[in-house]
Amino acid sequence: MxxxxxxxxxxxxxxxxxxxxxxxxxxxxxxxxxxxxxxxxxxxxxxxxxxxxxxxxxxxxxxxLDVPMVAVVAPGDPLLARAAGTGLPLAALRDRPLICLPRGTGVRAALERGCAQAGFRPRVTFEAAAPHVLARLAARGLGVAVLPAGEDGAPPGDGLRALRIVEPGIRGxxxxxxxxxxxxxxxxxxxxxxxxxxxxxxxxxxxxxx
Structure with a gap:
């Protein structure tokens, strides 16, 4: 379920x-x-x-619920080439504007903990409580949305891609x-x-x- x-x-x-x-x-x-x-x-x-x-x-x-976290990106994002089918290293998000749930949520805590392990602090530029809003912001090129897998919530046609985060992997x-x-x-x-x-x-x- x-x-x-x-x-x-x-x-x-x-x-x-x-x-x-x-x-x-x-x-x-x-x-x-x-x-x-x-x-x-x-x-x-x-x-x-x-x-x-x-x-x-x-x-x-x-x-x-226990699923991998993914980076949701718009078509043509350079991160698509870095993932290369094996997952996206978390360090690849070091200098990117990120879109995530607010502080005080489990998803945000997982992101911050994973980034600390990878040696950097996440640069979160947009926050929203609803995953579909985060996905829409990513679809308009405003940053990379970090979400639990399967929760991108984007309508068909946006062309968003979800890249599994690895090294370290983080969970929603x-x-x-x-x-x-x-x-x-x-x-x-x-x-x-x-x-x-x-x-x-x-x-x-x-x-x-x-």
């Missing part, structure tokens, strides 16, 4: 139909703020982008997270159980971590 095909509205509607007395609230925010809210007990469950496969202290999680990860002791209420535990069933782990992941 691909994360981008998960219908959160339908999922919550079905849960509400089965548990009409349970009040469910949905919010969007950066990974950093949602993680803090989870630890403070302000959230029962969160879907967190993460640069690591180890959960932060005080939390447990199960990976639901999304984890279903909760407090290490488990959700406090029976309703939250029921919601977590249903989410575990609806969001199976990617192949190769090694189960829940705490």
């Amino acid at each position: 691909r994360w981008r095909f998960f219908d959160i509205a339908a999922f919550l509607a079905d849960f509400h139909q089965d548990h009409p007395a349970v009040e469910v609230a949905l919010t969007e925010d950066t990974t950093e703020r949602m993680q803090a809210a989870l630890l403070a007990g302000e959230l029962d469950i969160a879907l967190l982008g993460t640069a690591s496969d180890v959960p932060p202290p005080g939390t447990a999680f199960r990976m639901v 990860r999304l984890a279903l997270a909760w407090q290490a002791a488990g959700p406090a209420s029976p309703a939250a535990r029921a919601l977590l159980d249903r989410l575990r069933d609806a969001l199976p782990e990617p192949s190769g992941c090694a189960g829940e971590r705490s």
Whole structure:
């Protein structure tokens, strides 16, 4: 199951139909703020982008998305020649303007961690919260978009190419997270159980971590 095909509205509607007395609230925010809210007990469950496969202290999680990160470029970009079918070395992005998700997100943290390993700081010139916006900016030649594979979101005809980033390879990860002791209420535990069933782990992941 691909994360981008998960219908959160339908999922919550079905849960509400089965548990009409349970009040469910949905919010969007950066990974950093949602993680803090989870630890403070302000959230029962969160879907967190993460640069690591180890959960932060005080939390447990199960990976639901784990894919390579790619550099999305417009037709004719010189990086197409450098990739040569084997992947694009991360160092090739050293002097390029980059387009990425904002700071506080797992994708941005993965990019910054990978660039530190490669010996440079990324020059991010455009930020947006929606992958399709990042792809549209790349399509207009405003920079190289760095995204999880399969999330370029560009409409047909843009001619965008996605080059897998290597040396070091970096991953786009999304984890279903909760407090290490488990959700406090029976309703939250029921919601977590249903989410575990609806969001199976990617192949190769090694189960829940705490």
